[in-house]
Amino acid sequence: MSKKTRTIKVDYLARVEGEGALYIKIDQDKVSDVKLKIFEPPRFFEAFLQGRGFLEAPDITARICGICPVAYQMSAVHAMEDALGIRVEGPLRELRRLLYCGEWIESHVLHIYMLHAPDFLGYEDAIRMARDHKEVVERGLKMKKAGNDIVSLVGGREIHPVNVRVGGFYKTFSRRDFDALHETLKWAREQAMKTVRWVSTFPFPEFEQDYEFVALSDETEYPFNEGRIVSNRGLDITAREYEKHFEEEHVAHSNALHSVKKGGGSYFVGPMARFNLCFDTLSPLARELAREAGLEGGCRNPFQSIVVRSIEVLYAFDEAIRVIENWQKPDRPFVEVEPRAGEGMAATEAPRGMLYHRYKIDESGAILQAKIVPPTSQNQKTIENDLWNFVPAHIDLPQEELTWKCEQAVRNYDPCISCATHFLKLHVDRT
């Protein structure tokens, strides 16, 4: 291809959640500009929360995203509990992990089967893929349904769960309530093993990068609700210290703020961060399948994130089964909470990565201030960096193929624009 300026433009990025675009300018075979443009309107949920009661935060923030409402609920309840000085332990804490397993399964399976697999198998979308791979798509749908079943039972309904409250749940469960779900999950765990083996055969471009991965971490459990915020470059802080180390920047081309490390630039949250930082706390079965997939030593190629996601799906089924098999019904569905003036912070692990909430409340429990930093805001800069580095190595690809690969590079992150604007359409410019 001759040396000239060209533009890669995708006006409406497909197979991502929400509305965004990508613009890449190539000048004399060198990338001169990359803009991940998020033009879905900012959602102003933080302002919307002011004046509402502290008990309303989980139900209102759940509406930010139809894919990860549990994550919003969990970060909200933990931040409120931090402000109120209470801790939720025992079976109620286990029930929160079970609910989170349901959301990871729903979200990851949707991305693996419906949004990301078509890229590797050469289909424009899952609808066309389904015509040739009917059984595979049906397997994905059934696995996702198993995740729905968890959220539906524990959360009270499939999408925006209504059973979560500050201090615990509105309703809890006896062991017998989980009987049918237990059988479904054991079947689905087998399908999750098949999924890891299926996606690990996909063709992956060579693209290992030196990232700073950031995730919650705990010595004994793979992170959902709690842990210290750590990185592979020495960060080790509590959620209360988050804003001392991270800040949000406004960039003109995006309605979503870019979250960066103070003085240190971009970082990477999500399944690959958790997998690399917390491998030892995966279940033995998940670790075994990770070894089989060749990822025992970690994963630094974002195109392989689909394999990591499939390992997390397997873990989530395994963990959900563990919670159910050890279930002891708690005496009460929630811990009593009394409002008091204060400020609380929490981070939990949404399917796409760490989700930070901070609330300031008055003595009656009314919300004075809310701050929400979703995972896609945190990954935006890393996605742009990937494109800066990916395009030069693939500059000789025909325009159409390069454009597709760039879109795929964005989809590696399963970006949720709806959450972030609180995001995708693609332009590659070549002159």
Place this chain on the structure above:
Amino acid sequence: MSRNELLIIGVGNLFRKDDAAGIFVARRLKERMGDAVPVLEHTGEGVTLMEAWKTCSRVILVDAVSSGAAVGVIHRVDAIRSELPVDWFSCSTHNFGIAEAVELARSLDQLPKELRIIGIEGADFSPGEGLSPEVERAARQVVEELVHCVKEGGTDGA
């Protein structure tokens, strides 16, 4: 639920103004019809929609749309006979939404026998609560039509 049952699905988001039109219709129908017909409130996420209509032979789905028509216009599409315009639902926060669910179900032979989509043209999809007056008027008209439809057609379908 038997395969013969009619299911009415109201899709929307209560906190994005006119996007709540389908939920508004679902709630008014429940008030008017009680248990006479199953009515489901839904966010429009595609895979769970496919699951919701799997066991039903007749499905009516109501959602707010953004097609560029005048606000309050009521669109009616027989989804068995024709493809759904994907850009109608661009107000949705789901990339795998209603149009994708209908087409994937078509590929997998999982469409109900009848699938009618009623789209209410919205104007304001910004964060907040409450419908535009024209959208509320159209939503009330859809409620009347559906009450009439259930009373005339019964709930046993066919």
